[in-house]
Amino acid sequence: MASETKKRTRQRDQVEEQGVPAEGAVVNGQDLEIPPRIEVKHVFTNYQAGKYGHKDVGLSEEQVLGMYRNMLLQRRFEERAAQMYGKQKIAGFLHLYIGQEAVSTGAAQAIRIGHDSVITAYRDHGIGLALGMTADECMAELFGKIDGCSRGKGGSMHYFKAEKRFFGGHGIVGAHVPVGTGIAFAHKYREDGGVCLTFLGDGAMGQGAVHEAFNLAALYELPVIFIIENNQYAMGTAIDRAFAETVFIKHAISNNMEAAMVNGMDVFAVCKAIQDHAELARRFKPSILEIRTYRYRGHSMSDPGKYRTKEELERKKQEDPIIRLKAYIRQHEIASNEDLDRIDEEVKEEVMRAVEFAENSPLPPLETIYEDVYTQEDYPFLA
Amino acid sequence: MHSDMAELQFREAIRAAMVEEMERDENIFLMGEEVAQYNGAYKVSEGMLDRFGPKRVIDTPISENGFAGLGIGAALNGLRPIIEFMTFNFSFVAFDQLINNAAKIRYMSGGQFKLPIVFRGPNGAAGQLGATHSTSTESIYATIPGLKVVAPSNPDDAKGLLKSAIRDDDPVIFLESEVMYGLRGEVSDEPDYLIPLGKARIAREGEDVTIVAHSKSYWIALRVADRLAEEGYSAEVIDPRTLRPLDIDTIVASIKKTNRCVIIDESNPYASISSEIAYQIQDRAFDYLDAPIRRITAKDVPAPYAKNLMEYYMPQEDDAYEACKQVMYAG
Ligand SMILES: Cc1ncc(C[n+]2csc(CCOP(=O)(O)OP(=O)(O)O)c2C)c(N)n1
Numbered sequence: 001m002a003s004e005t006k007k008r009t010r011q012r013d014q015v016e017e018q019g020v021p022a023e024g025a026v027v028n029g030q031d032l033e034i035p036p037r038i039e040v041k042h043v044f045t046n047y048q049a050g051k052y053g054h055k056d057v058g059l060s061e062e063q064v065l066g067m068y069r070n071m072l073l074q075r076r077f078e079e080r081a082a083q084m085y086g087k088q089k090i091a092g093f094l095h096l097y098i099g100q101e102a103v104s105t106g107a108a109q110a111i112r113i114g115h116d117s118v119i120t121a122y123r124d125h126g127i128g129l130a131l132g133m134t135a136d137e138c139m140a141e142l143f144g145k146i147d148g149c150s151r152g153k154g155g156s157m158h159y160f161k162a163e164k165r166f167f168g169g170h171g172i173v174g175a176h177v178p179v180g181t182g183i184a185f186a187h188k189y190r191e192d193g194g195v196c197l198t199f200l201g202d203g204a205m206g207q208g209a210v211h212e213a214f215n216l217a218a219l220y221e222l223p224v225i226f227i228i229e230n231n232q233y234a235m236g237t238a239i240d241r242a243f244a245e246t247v248f249i250k251h252a253i254s255n256n257m258e259a260a261m262v263n264g265m266d267v268f269a270v271c272k273a274i275q276d277h278a279e280l281a282r283r284f285k286p287s288i289l290e291i292r293t294y295r296y297r298g299h300s301m302s303d304p305g306k307y308r309t310k311e312e313l314e315r316k317k318q319e320d321p322i323i324r325l326k327a328y329i330r331q332h333e334i335a336s337n338e339d340l341d342r343i344d345e346e347v348k349e350e351v352m353r354a355v356e357f358a359e360n361s362p363l364p365p366l367e368t369i370y371e372d373v374y375t376q377e378d379y380p381f382l383a
Numbered sequence: 384m385h386s387d388m389a390e391l392q393f394r395e396a397i398r399a400a401m402v403e404e405m406e407r408d409e410n411i412f413l414m415g416e417e418v419a420q421y422n423g424a425y426k427v428s429e430g431m432l433d434r435f436g437p438k439r440v441i442d443t444p445i446s447e448n449g450f451a452g453l454g455i456g457a458a459l460n461g462l463r464p465i466i467e468f469m470t471f472n473f474s475f476v477a478f479d480q481l482i483n484n485a486a487k488i489r490y491m492s493g494g495q496f497k498l499p500i501v502f503r504g505p506n507g508a509a510g511q512l513g514a515t516h517s518t519s520t521e522s523i524y525a526t527i528p529g530l531k532v533v534a535p536s537n538p539d540d541a542k543g544l545l546k547s548a549i550r551d552d553d554p555v556i557f558l559e560s561e562v563m564y565g566l567r568g569e570v571s572d573e574p575d576y577l578i579p580l581g582k583a584r585i586a587r588e589g590e591d592v593t594i595v596a597h598s599k600s601y602w603i604a605l606r607v608a609d610r611l612a613e614e615g616y617s618a619e620v621i622d623p624r625t626l627r628p629l630d631i632d633t634i635v636a637s638i639k640k641t642n643r644c645v646i647i648d649e650s651n652p653y654a655s656i657s658s659e660i661a662y663q664i665q666d667r668a669f670d671y672l673d674a675p676i677r678r679i680t681a682k683d684v685p686a687p688y689a690k691n692l693m694e695y696y697m698p699q700e701d702d703a704y705e706a707c708k709q710v711m712y713a714g
Contacts, residue, residue, distance in 0.1 A: 117460065119456075148493070149493070150491060150492050150493040150495070151493030151494065152493070153490055153491055153492070153493045154491045154492060154493065158491040158492070160488075160491070160492035160493070160495050160496065161495070162492075162495040162496060167456070167459055167460075167496070168488065168491070168492060168496075170484075171483075172479060172483050172484075175452065175479050175480065175483060175484060176452075176484070177452070178448065178449045178450070178451070178452025178453050178455075178456065178480065179452045179453075179455050179456035179459065179480075179484060180456060181449070181452070181453050181456060182452060182453035182454055182455055182456020182457040182458070182459070182460070182464075183456040183457070183459060183460040184456070185453055185456065185457045185460075185462075186456070186457040186459075186460035186461055186462045187460065189410075189412070189438070189457070189462055190410075190461065190462075196456075196460075208448060209448045209449060209452060209479070209480075212444075212446040212448055212449025212450075212452075213449055213452065213453070215444060215446065215449070216443070216444070216446065216449050216450065216453055219444065220441075371494060372489055372490045372492075372493055372494035373489065373490050373528055373529055374489075374529070374531070374553045375489075375497055375551075375552040375553055379628060380581070380628045380629075380631075381528075
């Protein structure tokens with residue numbers, strides 16, 4: 001203590017000598033001491049592919065088959081949606097999730113659906129279906145029909161499902177990330193034990209709102225997991241063209257948060273990572289997961305994806321999450337090839353029926369344009 | 384003074400509304416820069432941290448985009464946030480959250496989610512603060528469907544309207560004029576003192592001209608009405624109080640009586656509340672008008688700093704007075 005005082009006095013003398021504030025100068029009675037050297041050492045956990053099996057994440061064989069079925073449903077749904085887009089049955093932007101299904105499925109499997117909350121960006125079909133939204137309501141929304149999950153008011157980018165506590169797909173890059181933080185805030189405030197999974201793309205990491213949300217979540221110790229689905233491109237921009245730092249979990253260090261890197265092509269790795277970090281979140285430790293994944297299709301239907309090579313795409317397809325899981329199922333003799341083929345047939349039929357459902361669902365009646373703006377029904381609109 | 388009235392400052396009336404509502408409903412919380420330990424930049428939330436604790440009165444970093452969005456998420460998930468902007472000039476940092484999220488999520492979700500949230504704080508100019516600190520934001524927010532916009536002119540209205548805003552299930556932009564915080568007036572202390580959103584107040588009855596004015600422009604209108612009264616003219620003064628929804632019926636009924644209208648509004652004039660009111664009057668009561676509608680607004684420029692320029696920038700009492708004389712063809 002005494003020697004410290006001495007040190008400070010010495011440094012104050014320095015101030016007087018040089019006329020500039022020195023290290024440890026006392027300003028307003030507060031000690032602004034500068035440590036001689038700052039070192040940040042951090043080793044992140046890495047959720048590798050192939051490291052976890054279904055037993056490690058507490059899944060039964062039925063649940064594994066359920067996940068397989070759901071990943072296929074997402075894939076077949078979107079393949080059909082792309083076709084319907086070509087036929088101009090679907091308009092607007094259509095961002096496909098094909099290639100990323102292990103992320104949605106692994107995450108949904110790891111939480112208590114209907115109790116925990118989920119919010120994501122505009123690439124939202126996969127997570128919607130993974131949470132148990134029906135192919136019917138999802139397809140009808142793409143068709144802009146009244147039986148769509150958002151009554152035809154949302155479209156591809158704006159799926160919502162209150163009873164699944166799915167707080168939506170959102171179209172402004174990064175803007176939903178503070179909202180996810182607020183959903184987590186309410187979980188903590190009400191002490192209901194819920195967590196909020198907040199998905200974002202790598203491109204969103206350029207937005208200030210995201211970094212504000214990180215700080216708020218860490219500052220208020222909120223039950224949230226920020227899940228960066230790093231598919232390596234934001235539209236046509238590869239991450240290294242947009243970011244000085246492309247290992248996004250490093251932002252956790254500056255926010256005093258937990259973080260881990262996850263292989264997003266392996267559904268069990270994703271599931272395990274989310275289980276672990278949901279557990280942390282329930283103890284009010286927010287975290288960042290960077291899930292390395294890949295989208296096979298262009299950014300949206302209008303994007304031919306010329307910014308990447310065929311070879312790159314083919315190489316990535318070798319890691320296909322569905323084929324991976326299929327191999328796992330076969331290897332562990334959870335189901336036969338015939339069983340798996342039958343699941344695929346069922347899923348295809350389900351999607352066909354969804355298309356029919358969407359076709360047959362009526363367009364929203366014109367008077368519904370004035371509905372859902374405010375809570376009151378008699379709100380005076382300009383007509 | 385009635386036994387159920389107390390004399391309060393504008394800021395105290397707002398605080399009373401928040402305190403009463405927070406005591407009634409524990410899902411309500413207050414969040415913003417300096418609202419807790421510092422007791423509020425304008426001392427609106429003074430004492431509230433002591434009363435409700437840090438769980439419900441929450442200081443934030445300087446992070447408008449972040450905490451506005453956090454409030455929206457909390458509202459979606461069942462809470463009833465009151466988000467204070469240190470001034471509404473800084474709400475532009477959170478513009479995306481207010482316009483793209485607060486106003487639209489209910490609609491885009493097909494009505495699945497409600498957003499009971501109030502964004503409140505000082506609005507408009509307060510002396511010579513320069514352009515970035517003097518914006519009257521009402522016209523900007525009122526143009527957005529999905530938002531409600533309230534701008535009271537006195538402590539009693541502030542309390543009754545804020546309590547309604549807090550109980551409302553839609554996002555409300557609640558604008559408090561920065562220079563009015565010290566304004567005193569009698570305020571009801573009935574526990575359920577609710578002034579409905581979307582109801583104008585006929586502040587003064589008259590026959591010869593209708594003056595429509597909200598927030599601090601309302602006080603200009605009263606002074607103009609006094610001057611006109613000395614000359615034997617009676618002006619009807621209407622304070623719309625809520626700018627969206629706008630109580631156009633009350634305004635139109637008044638025009639049908641007086642056949643003349645002057646609007647005073649400290650917003651910039653271009654595509655503003657005053658443009659909207661003028662349009663709606665001509666749409667609904669054109670045949671009743673005996674003179675073109677006049678409006679007195681801020682000048683169509685950013686707010687200047689220099690004292691004389693700033694005074695010139697704001698809507699002027701003399702101009703409003705002249706405008707009334709003009710529409711009455713009274714020399
Ligand atoms: C604020 C904002 N700026 C730009 C866009 C246009 N835009 C939509 S998606 C996108 C790329 C985002 O990429 P990323 O976050 O990595 O998500 P991914 O598409 O890879 O899932 C852009 C630039 C937008 N929707 N919002």
